Amino acid sequence: MRARVFVTLKPSVFDPQGTTVAEALHTLGYDSVSDVRQGKYFELEIAAATADEAKRIAGEVSGKLLANPVIESYRIEIADQKA
Amino acid sequence: MRARVFVTLKPSVFDPQGTTVAEALHTLGYDSVSDVRQGKYFELEIAAATADEAKRIAGEVSGKLLANPVIESYRIEIADQKA
Amino acid sequence: MTFAIVVFPGSNCDHDAYHAVKHVLGANARFVWHKETNLQGVDCVILPGGFAHGDYLRTGAIARFSPVMADVVKFAEAGGPVIGICNGFQVLLESGLLPGAMLRNRSLKFQCEHVLVKVEQTDTPFTRACRPGQILNLPIAHGEGNYYAEPEAVAQLERNRQVIFRYVTPAGEAVDAGNPNGSVANIAGLCSDRRNVVGLMPHPERACESALGSADGLVLFESVLGAVKEGAVHAR
Amino acid sequence: MPVDPQLLEQHGLTVEEGARIIELLGREPSITELGIFSVMWSEHCSYKSSRVHLKTLPTTGPRVLQGPGENAGAVDIGDGLAAVFKIESHNHPSFIEPYQGAATGVGGIIRDIFTMGARPVALLNSLRFGSLDEPLVRRNVEGVVAGIAGYGNSIGIPTVGGEIEFDESYAGNPLVNVFCLGLAKADEIIRASATGAGNPVFYVGSKTGRDGIHGATMASAEFDEKSAEKRPAVQVGDPFMEKLLLEACLEVMHSDALVGMQDMGAAGLTSSTCEMGSRGGAGIEIDVALVPQRETGMTPYEIMLSESQERMLLVVKRGREAEVEAVFTKWDLHAVRIGEVTTDGRMRVKHHGEVVADIPNGALTDNAPQYRRPMARPAWLDEARTLAFDTLTPADAGAAFLRLLASPGIASKRWVYRQYDHMVRTNTIVMPGMGAGTIRVKGTDRALALSVDCNGRFVYLDPAAGAALAVAEAARNVACAGGEPIGATNCLNFGNPQRPEIMWQFGEAVRGMGEACRALGIPITGGNVSLYNETDGKAVLPTPTIGIVGLVEHADRVVTRAFAEAGHVVVLLGEGLGELGGSAYLKVLHGLIRGVPPALDLAREGALQRLLVTLAMERISRSAHDCAEGGLAVTLAESCFDTGVGVDVDVSELAGPAAGWGVIATLFGESASRAVVSVAPGDFGRLDAAARAAGVPITTLGQTGGDRLRIRVGGRSVVDVALAEAEQTWAHAIGDRFHRAH
Numbered sequence A, B: 001m002r003a004r005v006f007v008t009l010k011p012s013v014f015d016p017q018g019t020t021v022a023e024a025l026h027t028l029g030y031d032s033v034s035d036v037r038q039g040k041y042f043e044l045e046i047a048a049a050t051a052d053e054a055k056r057i058a059g060e061v062s063g064k065l066l067a068n069p070v071i072e073s074y075r076i077e078i079a080d081q082k083a
Numbered sequence C: 001m002t003f004a005i006v007v008f009p010g011s012n013c014d015h016d017a018y019h020a021v022k023h024v025l026g027a028n029a030r031f032v033w034h035k036e037t038n039l040q041g042v043d044c045v046i047l048p049g050g051f052a053h054g055d056y057l058r059t060g061a062i063a064r065f066s067p068v069m070a071d072v073v074k075f076a077e078a079g080g081p082v083i084g085i086c087n088g089f090q091v092l093l094e095s096g097l098l099p100g101a102m103l104r105n106r107s108l109k110f111q112c113e114h115v116l117v118k119v120e121q122t123d124t125p126f127t128r129a130c131r132p133g134q135i136l137n138l139p140i141a142h143g144e145g146n147y148y149a150e151p152e153a154v155a156q157l158e159r160n161r162q163v164i165f166r167y168v169t170p171a172g173e174a175v176d177a178g179n180p181n182g183s184v185a186n187i188a189g190l191c192s193d194r195r196n197v198v199g200l201m202p203h204p205e206r207a208c209e210s211a212l213g214s215a216d217g218l219v220l221f222e223s224v225l226g227a228v229k230e231g232a233v234h235a236r
Numbered sequence D: 001m002p003v004d005p006q007l008l009e010q011h012g013l014t015v016e017e018g019a020r021i022i023e024l025l026g027r028e029p030s031i032t033e034l035g036i037f038s039v040m041w042s043e044h045c046s047y048k049s050s051r052v053h054l055k056t057l058p059t060t061g062p063r064v065l066q067g068p069g070e071n072a073g074a075v076d077i078g079d080g081l082a083a084v085f086k087i088e089s090h091n092h093p094s095f096i097e098p099y100q101g102a103a104t105g106v107g108g109i110i111r112d113i114f115t116m117g118a119r120p121v122a123l124l125n126s127l128r129f130g131s132l133d134e135p136l137v138r139r140n141v142e143g144v145v146a147g148i149a150g151y152g153n154s155i156g157i158p159t160v161g162g163e164i165e166f167d168e169s170y171a172g173n174p175l176v177n178v179f180c181l182g183l184a185k186a187d188e189i190i191r192a193s194a195t196g197a198g199n200p201v202f203y204v205g206s207k208t209g210r211d212g213i214h215g216a217t218m219a220s221a222e223f224d225e226k227s228a229e230k231r232p233a234v235q236v237g238d239p240f241m242e243k244l245l246l247e248a249c250l251e252v253m254h255s256d257a258l259v260g261m262q263d264m265g266a267a268g269l270t271s272s273t274c275e276m277g278s279r280g281g282a283g284i285e286i287d288v289a290l291v292p293q294r295e296t297g298m299t300p301y302e303i304m305l306s307e308s309q310e311r312m313l314l315v316v317k318r319g320r321e322a323e324v325e326a327v328f329t330k331w332d333l334h335a336v337r338i339g340e341v342t343t344d345g346r347m348r349v350k351h352h353g354e355v356v357a358d359i360p361n362g363a364l365t366d367n368a369p370q371y372r373r374p375m376a377r378p379a380w381l382d383e384a385r386t387l388a389f390d391t392l393t394p395a396d397a398g399a400a401f402l403r404l405l406a407s408p409g410i411a412s413k414r415w416v417y418r419q420y421d422h423m424v425r426t427n428t429i430v431m432p433g434m435g436a437g438t439i440r441v442k443g444t445d446r447a448l449a450l451s452v453d454c455n456g457r458f459v460y461l462d463p464a465a466g467a468a469l470a471v472a473e474a475a476r477n478v479a480c481a482g483g484e485p486i487g488a489t490n491c492l493n494f495g496n497p498q499r500p501e502i503m504w505q506f507g508e509a510v511r512g513m514g515e516a517c518r519a520l521g522i523p524i525t526g527g528n529v530s531l532y533n534e535t536d537g538k539a540v541l542p543t544p545t546i547g548i549v550g551l552v553e554h555a556d557r558v559v560t561r562a563f564a565e566a567g568h569v570v571v572l573l574g575e576g577l578g579e580l581g582g583s584a585y586l587k588v589l590h591g592l593i594r595g596v597p598p599a600l601d602l603a604r605e606g607a608l609q610r611l612l613v614t615l616a617m618e619r620i621s622r623s624a625h626d627c628a629e630g631g632l633a634v635t636l637a638e639s640c641f642d643t644g645v646g647v648d649v650d651v652s653e654l655a656g657p658a659a660g661w662g663v664i665a666t667l668f669g670e671s672a673s674r675a676v677v678s679v680a681p682g683d684f685g686r687l688d689a690a691a692r693a694a695g696v697p698i699t700t701l702g703q704t705g706g707d708r709l710r711i712r713v714g715g716r717s718v719v720d721v722a723l724a725e726a727e728q729t730w731a732h733a734i735g736d737r738f739h740r741a742h
C-alpha cells in the first residue's frame, strides 16, 4: 500500500526557507503569492493487509523518524483512501 | 487560496535520502516498509479569484522555481479542490 | 586581464577567488554585485562558491534569476570564458548553461576534504595549461555535489568530450573508490559544448598556494590567463 | 500587578527576588516588567551565582584591548590588528533540538564577534556527549555536528578545530560550546553602548516571532520530565540572514554614522536595550509596536522576551540615518527605527505610545542579585581519589594501546570535522586533526594558533588542578604549533549551583584556572557560564572549557603533530612521572574515573611552552605534539598518522620495571608538561642546547621511519604493530559507529 506523509514545520516555528522562496517569487513578479511554507514529502510502500494498518505503521514511522516532533508535525494519507 | 505543491524526484533518479530513510527503518525493525522516496512539499497562499487561476499561478511558479525539471516533477492541489 | 567575480547574497568564496587571481596570479579582479547588469570590460567571469540565497530550495535555484545572470549568459554565448566553482557550478546547472543537476552527496553529509581529480580534456580555456591526464589534488567542500544527468545526456557529454574533470583514485582510476559523492561517471567538472563555460565542484581557488596544502588549482587560472592573453578566447 | 509566589516561580524568581523587584521599582511590576526582570536576573544573564568568583580571574595584560564586559574580548596581535574572540555554550537548546540548538549557538557567537566590528574568520567547538554506544546519543551527535556544519559552512566561516569527548554523565545533558575569532583594526573596535540623547535606535534582521521565549531562563534550569513542555520555545537558525547581517553591519561600521550596536541573543530585545543603555550611561526608549513581527497578536511581553535569531540593535548618529538605511537596503535588509537614546538611565518600553515598562537600567544590571552560594567539598571525593592498584590487573600493553586508539575520545575526529568547511577564506594552514587549528593573517607574516580544551575527568577529581591542567594543555597545544599564548576565553559548564558541592567545584575550578593563567601570563578576556547542566539531579562532569589564542610570528614556520620524514630523531621534552590518576587508560580499560590527576608545576610548564615556540620559530622542530589523553604511547602513534611515517623508540630510560604497572604507567600515564618532538639529525645539537638552556628535561627516544609503530623497553617490544593497522583502528572508530561509512 502506498502511504504519503507530509511533514511541515509547526505554525509557530520560523521557516527561513519558505520566507526566502516567497521573496524570490516577489522578485520574479509573483505578487499574488503571499506566504510560502516549505516541508517534506515522503512516499512509502508498506506491506499491510488493511489501509488502517498501513496508516498505523506510517504514523509510527513518521513520529519516530520522518518528522522531528520538536518542531514539525505530520499528516498521513493512504493512497486509495484519503485520511 | 491555499495551494499545495508536491515536488518529487523522477522515478529514474536515485534518491539518496529516501534510500537512507528506508535503511534506517529496516534497522528499527520496520521490514514492511519496502520503498521510500523523499520529496518537497510547499504550501502557498495565492490571491486568486478562482481555483483555476490559483492553479495556473502555482503551476507557473513550480515550473520556474520550485522544481528542477532535469530531476524533479511536481503535482499541484488547490486546498478545497483536489486536482 | 580582468576577472569579474560575481557576488550573490550568500556567496562566501568570493574573497578567496579574488585573493587567488589578484594576489597569487597577479591579474586584475573586481567584484560584481548580483544586481549589476553590466559585465563590460571583463575578460573572464567567475561564479564563486558559497551558499547563494542560503542554498534554500535548491542550490543555485534562486541565484540564477539574479539580474547579473542575463549578462553572464550573454557573455557566455558570445564565447567569453566563464567558470563556476562549487556553488557557481550549481548556478550554471540551474541556469541551463551546463546540463544536468546536483543531488545530495550519497553520504547525505557535507564533505570537506582534499580529493584527486584527473584532467580529461585540455582544450578548454581553463585546462589548456594542464598535461593531458594530469592529476590535481584539490579540496571539495559541499553537501550537494552528486552530479546527475539522464544516461543519454551523460552519453552525449562523453561523445562531445565535455567531461573535463573526473574524481580518481591515487592510481588515476575513475572508479567508485575515488568518488567522494556519488557523481555519475565520477564527473567532477564539465564544459559547455562550445567549451568556454566550465563548472566544477572542487575548489581550485583554495589550492593556489602550497601553504594551504596544495597549489594544484593555480593551473586553471594560469590557463585562462594565457588563453585571454593570446586571444584564444574572448567574448565578441 | 500583584506578584504572587506562583507567578514568580513561573519566571524562575524567588520570593526574595520578587520583593527586591518591588523595592527597586518602588511599586509592583507590570507583567512585561516582571518578564524583563526574570530574564535579566536569570543565571544566564546576571551571573548571579558565578560573578563573585569570576572577579578573581586575571583579565589584564599589555596586549588586552578589551577585557570582559563587552560582547567579546580583544587582544593586540601587532600590525595594527586585534583578535576578537569568545566562547559560548548552547547546551540546553542542543539537547532539546540538536540541529537547531547547535546551529543557533554558532549564529549567536558569530554575532558577538561582528558586533565588535571584527570579521569572523575562525570557529572551534568543544562538545561533550554520552556514550556513542547509545542510539539516542548518536542521533544527538549527528544533529549537533550537522547543525554546527549547517550554520558555519553556510555563512562561510571555517571551523578549524575543536574537541569532542564522551562520558555517560553527559548523556542527558550534552555540552555544545562554540568559539569564534574575528579580526579587526585595533583602533576600530566597536563597543555596544548607546550614547547621545536623541540618537535613533534601529532594529535590523529577522522579524520577531514567539521563538525561545524564556530561553534564558531555560538555560538556567536543570532538566526534568517537565522540560519537554518547554519545547515550543525552539529557535530556528537562518544562516543566510546572518550572512547578510554580517556583511551589512561590517559595511555600516566603516562609516562613522554608527554609535554602537549589539546583537539580540539570549533575552533578545530586553538585554540589548538595557545593556546598551547601561554601558553608555544613558537610557533607551522604544515602542515595541514598531518592531517587525512575524506572528500576529504578539504582546509587549512576548516581543521583549522573544529570542528570535539573527537580529541586531543599532544606535546611529542623528541625521545620518539615510546612509545606514542605504547600506541595509543594498543587502535586502530593512533597518527600522524603533526608538531613541534618552538621558534618564532608564529602559522605557511603550506599546502604541503607552508605557508598558519603565525600569532604571541599574535595577536590571548592577543591582541584579549577587549570591555567594555555600560551597562544600563533596563527601565522595576522598574515595574517588584513591586508587588501589593491587585490586586491578594491568592490561596487556599492546592490546591496551589498540583499545585506546579505538576509543571515541582518542580516535580520529575526522568523521566530525569532515562535515565542517575548514578551508573557506583560504587562511587555514593547519587543518583540524593536525594540531592547534592555525590560520594565517593575510597581509602580515603572522598566524594565529587556536585550541579549546578541558579534561573533565581531571576536574572531577580535583577541580582546581583540573582547570589548571586544561589551561596548560590548551596553551601547550598552541605552543607546539609555534604560537605564544596571548589570550584566553572560558566556558564554565557545571551542575546546579544551589548544591554546595557543585558550587565548590565551580569555585575551585575558577581558582585553578585563574592561577594557571596568571602564572602563564595569559589574560582571560571574556567567557560564558553554563550552570544547571544536570539530569534528574545528576550533574555532568565539571567542564571548564578554555579557549586559547596563540600568536605565531612567522606563519611559514608553523609546526604540526605529524612526523615529517624518516630518519628524524624523536625526543620527549619534559618528564613522565607515570601518573595514571584520571587517565584515559583507567577509563577505557577499567571503566574508572579515579585517582589524583597529574601534578602541574606551572613554572616548568611555562618553560616548556616557551621552548616549543622557540623550536618552531627557529626551524628546529619538524613536528611537535603534546602528551595528553592516552599518554606517551598515543602521542607517538598520533605523530605517525596521516604522513604514514613509522617510529621505533625505546622508553627504558623512562620506564620502571619492565612488566606490570611500570610499563603501563610509562606508556599511558598522563603527566603534564610534556611533548614529543622530532628533529632532523643535524639539528639535534641545537635542540639539546635549547632544551638545556630552557631547563626542560630532554630524553632521546629513538627515530622515525619504517612502516611499524614499535615501542621497546629494554630488549622487549611492548607495542609492535603495523602502522597501517593502528591507523585504520584509530581512523574509523567513530565513523564506524554511525550508519554510513561514506
Ligand SMILES: Nc1ncnc2c1ncn2[C@@H]1O[C@H](COP(=O)(O)OP(=O)(O)O)[C@@H](O)[C@H]1O
Binding pocket: D044, D045, D054, D057, D067, D068, D069, D070, D071, D072, D073, D088, D112, D265, D266, D490, D491, D492, D524, D525, D526, D527, D528, D529
Ligand atoms: N567565565 C567567564 N569568565 C570571564 N568573563 C566572563 C565569563 N563568563 C562571562 N563573562 C563575561 O561576562 C559578560 C557577559 O557575558 P554573556 O552574557 O555571555 O554575554 P552576551 O550575553 O553578550 O553573549 C561578557 O563580557 C563575558 O565575557
Ligand SMILES: [Mg+2]
Binding pocket: D071, D112, D263, D265
Ligand atoms: Mg552578546
